[in-house]
């Protein structure tokens with residue numbers, strides 16, 4: 001695999017912005033989608049930018065993910081392909097969610113080029129808002145030292161922090177100080193780099209080695225974290241306790257990029273029951289918590305979208321009650337996705353398991369996880 005080693009000018013962010021401006025000037029793309037600081041200064045929003053002077057204030061390496069990028073792409077292309085060429089720069093988990101939405105026919109990627117970067121993780125939204133200036137600095141430092149003290153719990157155990165199904169990728173791991181790798185991952189990525197007079201001839205061996213090394217470390221951490229989580233949430237009683245503070249606001253569902261149902265059953269009239277239903281249930285149990293069926297909502301959401309969950313952490317960031325939603329979902333997602341040998345968002349070509357599902361597969365799922373993994377010689381995560 002080959003790429004180009006680029007010198008980092010003043011700082012990483014500025015080098016990326018100069019690349020984006022260069023691409024606009026040379027007509028490689030007509031517009032860019034990238035996070036931009038909001039006027040209040042304490043958050044970021046995706047902007048579709050035509051005017052390169054507006055790129056000055058953009059933050060392609062946004063330290064937080066207030067809106068999952070796949071949602072931004074979906075809002076733009078739900079009704080069809082973009083008529084102009086647009087380059088979109090996003091964290092790897094946002095790109096993977098976009099690919100899931102492509103398979104679910106909720107985004108169109110014609111004329112869109114995706115660019116990712118080695119991601120050291122983002123800061124919890126609630127922490128960031130407390131002190132944006134300090135957290136901007138922490139985030140910039142994270143791109144140098146890859147420390148994971150201040151990043152979200154889900155980022156600390158993220159194993160898909162590097163290149164995925166993008167057209168272009170910025171490699172930072174293994175690069176010398178003051179350098180970065182620009183890596184074409186598709187023919188479109190190559191075309192853009194060639195149009196920008198970048199020679200694709202530098203070795204990426206060091207980047208590949210460092211990515212592999214960190215991946216192994218993260219896999220071990222993820223396994224350990226899931227073991228702890230299992231002991232805290234497994235079983236209906238513990239799961240009830242985990243979600244006992246839930247205020248039923250449905251924020252986690254609204255911000256989730258792959259909660260794809262156009263009409264959520266839990267928001268629909270079908271889920272609105274007559275008073276007698278609640279009164280009878282309260283009679284049987286002695287009392288009934290209202291609003292009712294909170295855990296049912298989480299289990300229902302999980303069963304709908306867990307195969308596509310890219311463990312991006314957006315739901316957890318949006319939870320006003322600090323419930324570890326994405327951590328719980330990551331535990332269930334890993335188990336379920338492994339059963340179907342499916343890695344959401346890793347390839348446009350890999351079909352969704354629900355599309356190619358065969359009835360006889362269910363017999364395997366009926367067995368305890370431990371038995372299935374033992375048969376495959378894998379650890380029971």
Ligand code: SF4
Pocket residue numbers: 091092093094119120121122154155156158159160161311312313
């Ligand atoms: S989940 Fe992974 S890709 Fe997404 S922000 Fe965290 S570390 Fe980056």
Ligand code: SF4
Pocket residue numbers: 252255256257258259308309310311312313314315316325326329
């Ligand atoms: S459930 Fe949470 S972690 Fe999974 S894709 Fe949705 S927002 Fe991301």
Ligand code: SF4
Pocket residue numbers: 245246247248249250251252253315318319320321322323325
């Ligand atoms: S965002 Fe938090 S409080 Fe709101 S429904 Fe989801 S888990 Fe419950």
